[in-house]
Amino acid sequence: METKYGIISTVYERKDFYEKILLEMMKEKVSTIILNGISDVQENLSYAIRTAAKTNIPIITIPREELYKEYYAALGKARIQYKNITDGVKNPYIKKDGHEIIILPGTTNIKKGRFIITPNKETGLYYYDKAEANKKKSHIDKILKKICEGQKEKIFKDMQLVQRIYSIHNLETLAEKIENPLTTTLISPNPRAFSNTYNTIDSEMLYEEKNGRVYTYEELMNEKIDPLMELDLEQEELMEILEEEQIKQLYVNNGDEYIKYFAEKNSITKTIASYPVPATHFAHMDESKYQRTAIPVPEEVLLTELHYNTGQAEDGCAGIITLKEDKAAYKNIVIQENIFGDSPFLN
Helix, strand or coil: EEEEEEEECCCCCHHHHHHHHHHHHCCCCEEEEEECCCCHHHHHHHHHHHHHHCCCCEEEECCCCHHHHHHHHHHHHHHHHHHCCCCCCCCEEECCCCCCEECCCCCCCCCCCCCEECCCCCCEEECEEEHHHHHHCCCCCHEEEEEEEEHHHHHHHHHHCCCCEEEEEEHHHHCCCCCHHEEEEECCCCCCCCCCCCHHHCEEEEECCCCCCCEHHHHHHHHHHHHHCCCCHHHHHHHHHHHHHCCCCEEECCCCCEEEEEEHCCCCCCEECCCCCCCCHHHCHHHHHHHCCCCCCCCCECCCEEEEEEEHHHHHHHHHHHEEEEEEEEEEEECCCCCCCCCCCCC
């Protein structure tokens, strides 16, 4: 059976982009909308969850690095009115229509957020022990104290303790749930690392000068190309100048090594990410600007191996993933204009 998932991340100021993306997903008749890394601002969190729920399409929420209190405050508020919301933290394994989805919420860097994925700790809730952290050379196991069932009621009545709660997922525990790696898709805000960036669309193109200076496309245009445009040069002449200056294309992957290890160890060949830093990836490249030389992974073609980064809603980017048996395909959503007139999502 073929199933479509709409995947969105990073909702901040551009609510016009976000709402247009939701409308596109409704037109595409996705079966579920996955908010894969939403926002670390509670107001935006609440808005994003409630607005997606208004589509009446089932919603799965996955925090990137949001604080525990802010995430669950927004989720709780939305669930008062809407019942079509599933928390990806508490439901990291989903089996549906002949395929499996493994969700890795949050980050592998404990300094970045309150939702941690790690191969080193058991699954559960922990709170940060400030007194231990202030001691010199405190081990991480002492800084994070496991919350037992008997402590939960007391801790959740203390707002200061709630602010210091961490939710930790153990990769090995999740791996035990996988029944068939060939029909499993891994969804995480963070991308996996790759040793060969030419074989994935989850890579970013940069430009490297002979002295080792690396430019983004925007930096290259502002610092190298735009000044030359005043000379009214042809495109071929500009490229010749860049070649003379020995500026070459450089493909990089800012993915996570833990997630790479997890995917490869468990033979998972389909990974979906939405990391906001390297989000201008192949999936949303403008071919005329980037002069891409790598072989692209085609849209809307079912493949047994797919590693896709949806980009972020704040830039007008999102994606649709189609899963069918042991294959997956992607389709880009790119929004470039505002919604005209009244928002269809206003109460």
